[in-house]
Amino acid sequence: MKWNNKLDENKNRLSTGKKWMVVSLAGLLFIAPVVGSGIPLNGHSISSVASAAAASSVTKLSEEPITSGAMLTKYKYTTTRSGKQATALADVIRVDLQNPYVKMDVMNGQDGQFTTKQSTGGMAKETGAVAAVNGDYFNTSADGAPIGGQVTDGQLLSTPSDIKGMYSFAVTEGGKPIIDEFAFDGTVTAQDGASFPLAGINKTSYNPESSGSSYSHVNAMYMYTSAWKSTTRPKDSSTTPTEVLVQNGVITQISDLGGFKDMTVPKDGYILRTHGAAADFVNNHLAVGQTIQTNYMLNSKTMGQSVDPSDLQMMIGGHTILVNNGQAAAYSRDVSSIGGYRARTALGYSKDQRYAYIIAAQKNDESSGMSLGELQSFMVNIGVWKGLNLDGGGSTTMVSRPLGEEDTELTFDTEYGKEQRSVVNGLGVYTSAPKGELKGLKISGSENLLIGQQASFQLKGYDTYYNPVDTSSLTPTWKSSNGNVKVSGQTITGVTPGTSKITAVSGKTSTSMDVKVLGADDLNALSVATTTAPLQAGTTVSVPVTATTKDGQQISVPDSALKWEFIGFSGSVQNGKLTVKSVNPNAKVGYAIARYNGFSTAVVLSAAGEDMWENFENVSYPVQFTSNSSQVSGTAAITQGSGDHANSKVLQMTYDMTAGTGKMYAYAELNGQAGKTIAAPATSMSIDVMGDHSLNWARAELKDNNGKTVYVDLAKTIDWDGWKTINVDLSDKGIAFPAQLKRVYVVNVEEGQDERAKTGQVAFDNIKFTMPSESSEAGLPTGKVIMTIGQKSFTANGQKKSMETAPVIKGDSTYIPIKYVLDTFGGQASWDPANQRITIKRGGKVMDLKVGSKDYILNGKRKGADVAPYISQGRTLVPLRLVSEQLGLNVKWEQNTKTVTIES
Numbered sequence: 001m002k003w004n005n006k007l008d009e010n011k012n013r014l015s016t017g018k019k020w021m022v023v024s025l026a027g028l029l030f031i032a033p034v035v036g037s038g039i040p041l042n043g044h045s046i047s048s049v050a051s052a053a054a055a056s057s058v059t060k061l062s063e064e065p066i067t068s069g070a071m072l073t074k075y076k077y078t079t080t081r082s083g084k085q086a087t088a089l090a091d092v093i094r095v096d097l098q099n100p101y102v103k104m105d106v107m108n109g110q111d112g113q114f115t116t117k118q119s120t121g122g123m124a125k126e127t128g129a130v131a132a133v134n135g136d137y138f139n140t141s142a143d144g145a146p147i148g149g150q151v152t153d154g155q156l157l158s159t160p161s162d163i164k165g166m167y168s169f170a171v172t173e174g175g176k177p178i179i180d181e182f183a184f185d186g187t188v189t190a191q192d193g194a195s196f197p198l199a200g201i202n203k204t205s206y207n208p209e210s211s212g213s214s215y216s217h218v219n220a221m222y223m224y225t226s227a228w229k230s231t232t233r234p235k236d237s238s239t240t241p242t243e244v245l246v247q248n249g250v251i252t253q254i255s256d257l258g259g260f261k262d263m264t265v266p267k268d269g270y271i272l273r274t275h276g277a278a279a280d281f282v283n284n285h286l287a288v289g290q291t292i293q294t295n296y297m298l299n300s301k302t303m304g305q306s307v308d309p310s311d312l313q314m315m316i317g318g319h320t321i322l323v324n325n326g327q328a329a330a331y332s333r334d335v336s337s338i339g340g341y342r343a344r345t346a347l348g349y350s351k352d353q354r355y356a357y358i359i360a361a362q363k364n365d366e367s368s369g370m371s372l373g374e375l376q377s378f379m380v381n382i383g384v385w386k387g388l389n390l391d392g393g394g395s396t397t398m399v400s401r402p403l404g405e406e407d408t409e410l411t412f413d414t415e416y417g418k419e420q421r422s423v424v425n426g427l428g429v430y431t432s433a434p435k436g437e438l439k440g441l442k443i444s445g446s447e448n449l450l451i452g453q454q455a456s457f458q459l460k461g462y463d464t465y466y467n468p469v470d471t472s473s474l475t476p477t478w479k480s481s482n483g484n485v486k487v488s489g490q491t492i493t494g495v496t497p498g499t500s501k502i503t504a505v506s507g508k509t510s511t512s513m514d515v516k517v518l519g520a521d522d523l524n525a526l527s528v529a530t531t532t533a534p535l536q537a538g539t540t541v542s543v544p545v546t547a548t549t550k551d552g553q554q555i556s557v558p559d560s561a562l563k564w565e566f567i568g569f570s571g572s573v574q575n576g577k578l579t580v581k582s583v584n585p586n587a588k589v590g591y592a593i594a595r596y597n598g599f600s601t602a603v604v605l606s607a608a609g610e611d612m613w614e615n616f617e618n619v620s621y622p623v624q625f626t627s628n629s630s631q632v633s634g635t636a637a638i639t640q641g642s643g644d645h646a647n648s649k650v651l652q653m654t655y656d657m658t659a660g661t662g663k664m665y666a667y668a669e670l671n672g673q674a675g676k677t678i679a680a681p682a683t684s685m686s687i688d689v690m691g692d693h694s695l696n697w698a699r700a701e702l703k704d705n706n707g708k709t710v711y712v713d714l715a716k717t718i719d720w721d722g723w724k725t726i727n728v729d730l731s732d733k734g735i736a737f738p739a740q741l742k743r744v745y746v747v748n749v750e751e752g753q754d755e756r757a758k759t760g761q762v763a764f765d766n767i768k769f770t771m772p773s774e775s776s777e778a779g780l781p782t783g784k785v786i787m788t789i790g791q792k793s794f795t796a797n798g799q800k801k802s803m804e805t806a807p808v809i810k811g812d813s814t815y816i817p818i819k820y821v822l823d824t825f826g827g828q829a830s831w832d833p834a835n836q837r838i839t840i841k842r843g844g845k846v847m848d849l850k851v852g853s854k855d856y857i858l859n860g861k862r863k864g865a866d867v868a869p870y871i872s873q874g875r876t877l878v879p880l881r882l883v884s885e886q887l888g889l890n891v892k893w894e895q896n897t898k899t900v901t902i903e904s
Contacts, residue, residue, distance in 0.1 A: 067431040068465035069099030089326030089367035093358040101433035113229030119420035120397040129428030132399040142204040148317010156309035159184040159200040162208035170315035177349035185834035190285040219276035241302030242279040244272040323387035328376035341369040344394035348387025365552035404460030436464035443513040449494035450563035476504040485842035535605035601860030602846040621671035636668035657758040675740030682769035683844040694757035697747040705736040815877035
């Protein structure tokens with residue numbers, strides 16, 4: 001390709017409507033050796049052959065057109081890991097490269113510019129893409145430009161870096177896909193005929209791997225076009241540059257040593273940035289007013305052929321090759337920095353070169369992610385003939401336009417939930433199909449409802465090219481196949497658990513959709529906003545309830561769907577507020593139990609609520625910063641707060657992990673090694689945390705009375721800025737009190753480390769505990785119970801007593817009637833014969849067990865056990881160890897005497 005004074009006429013089509021995405025794995029690329037180089041990494045040699053994935057299977061779950069020539073297919077991948085079955089979900093967009101109405105193109109950062117970042121969804125919206133996925137690797141500490149080459153809308157915007165084993169995906173003007181490793185070859189020719197090599201276009205500074213230089217820009221000349229948004233060219237380019245401004249093929253300015261200050265590249269030209277020998281060439285051969293010519297080509301490293309960038313529709317850089325000739329290929333580059341089971345992004349094409357595959361493996365609550373070997377296996381299974389790895393991990397994001405809809409939406413949750421990482425570029429799918437005839441209708445609305453939940457459903461249409469059609473003029477009638485839902489106009493209300501077929505009829509056309517009303521078996525948790533409250537008449541607290549489904553969806557539960565039971569007091573719940581009317585005589589603990597279709601959660605009421613354990617206003621003990629690594633630095637101090645906490649003192653911590661490697665911790669340590677004492681048993685913890693959106697992990701560390709270290713997750717991902725109150729359930733941690741809170745801290749784990757910020761500032765305030773000495777655990781009896789298998793007599797605190805049913809052993813578990821344990825250690829049990837359910841209440845814990853079910857509910861959370869309650873001779877027997885330990889009791893087994901000792 002030649003860049004001359006006809007720049008505007010030829011290829012000045014720098015796409016201004018496209019955006020890019022950023023992937024952080026790139027930060028490790030510059031220190032990882034090429035496979036087969038013989039260089040050990042962390043003391044281990046790197047295998048040059050891709051490891052074979054375990055025996056696996058792929059199941060197609062669904063398929064839906066996005067537009068003419070683009071189909072979204074969802075798959076389930078099943079494999080075996082360490083002897084256990086594992087499943088992952090993957091989404092694949094298949095693009096027909098022979099379809100004249102669809103094309104793939106690369107989206108850039110904001111306003112089509114390099115050095116800017118944006119989410120995949122944001123880029124798709126800005127450029128009008130009907131589907132998109134995150135793109136190339138980039139160096140997160142540099143300027144925000146892709147590492148690989150890039151062609152957008154037929155224009156070469158970035159050239160491949162001199163880094164070995166990095167493959168690219170391209171599509172020619174004739175619609176043929178190419179996956180290859182490319183090099184760049186360019187020349188700048190002065191008016192006097194002298195020439196100098198052009199090292200690249202729009203490149204950030206980096207460490208080349210084959211040029212013999214430690215720095216990319218030493219003695220080199222680079223071109224920067226108007227796609228480069230920053231007013232400065234690359235950071236840390238090692239030497240002081242001289243820059244040349246070329247407009248319409250004519251040199252208009254030559255800078256002093258140091259380059260142009262704060263200059264944006266004009267749209268009618270480019271800037272040559274030169275260093276060392278290249279700067280000498282400028283001084284000796286270039287002058288303002290002279291013409292200049294630039295020629296360049298891409299060279300295939302595998303085929304040894306030149307490729308004119310003007311012959312390409314698009315090109316995007318990637319990482320290692322994954323599939324070649326329909327088989328898993330040896331990795332072309334060390335992959336240790338991108339290992340583990342992660343979300344992953346890949347590209348490939350079919351053997352006949354007709355179809356391109358845009359692939360995203362999910363890592364979220366529904367999917368376990370994939371290893372690179374598993375990704376290879378999956379790609380081969382779905383028909384990929386040749387494929388490469390794109391940037392993955394937390395950056396993996398796919399958006400697509402559902403059939404009949406106008407806008408794209410997340411195709412699946414990312415590793416960070418709904419959070420979309422900002423990246424430097426992405427790959428978009430675009431349609432140019434004309435308006436077609438109405439082809440079909442579909443119903444748009446939630447496929448899942450809770451009992452009592454209302455949702456609005458709409459009729460959407462699509463044409464013969466699968467693009468949306470305006471259906472506002474249609475007035476459909478709606479009906480349901482059964483009584484699981486109630487229909488009123490376009491509003492559907494859940495009535496009873498089960499599946500109903502919703503049908504919309506418009507004229508002679510109708511369409512249907514299954515809507516499931518969720519029951520207790522579909523839930524994993526039921527949480528109430530307020531878990532503790534004062535047990536006194538007149539108390540009013542807010543108690544909205546949220547259901548978490550088994551697929552991770554969170555839904556507000558309508559008041560009408562909840563049945564409340566009050567124990568120890570009389571009260572009511574109206575409009576999401578619990579009011580205590582009167583307290584029963586001698587009641588020390590009260591329970592407000594809410595059930596959704598039998599699934600329970602509870603508010604525990606007692607003499608006092610939360611205790612302000614530390615607000616950092618009058619701290620008398622030392623606070624210091626520590627880390628697991630000498631390369632991690634930071635500060636921890638009590639200081640005046642900011643934002644919502646500007647009027648109070650807070651514990652503030654700064655950290656810098658940029659010099660460290662591996663799993664890194666930044667600790668704010670309380671009172672040296674001793675920590676600060678939590679005097680009485682705590683059932684929950686509340687803490688205000690000022691986030692820095694670093695995506696790091698926030699935790700607290702406790703040491704209990706038995707010397708056991710207990711780690712408490714505050715947030716698996718710090719994905720917010722500013723202050724946020726976090727509530728943590730401690731009731732299932734098994735903490736022996738009194739305990740010490742030793743430190744609060746931030747973790748940057750090794751897997752996907754380059755995707756998280758290594759510097760930041762967080763703060764902590766208002767640490768509160770619900771303390772049993774002041775709440776629900778107060779006054780619970782202590783003692784000892786000894787039972788013998790097969791005997792109805794037992795001793796409680798030394799006194800001999802009898803029970804109606806003797807303890808029995810079934811399998812490897814001991815079963816007893818729980819009543820006799822609660823009589824000694826406090827608590828209540830109630831039996832619901834209609835639902836075969838026993839509810840146990842002790843202190844701050846409410847536990848539901850169901851006959852024949854290994855699942856049980858503890859304080860609103862579904863948990864699994866190895867054994868289930870059963871009925872024997874008309875009595876319900878429960879697994880002793882399971883129930884006792886969940887209630888905070890200690891159980892010991894004596895084999896010789898077949899006795900069980902229970903203590904508190």
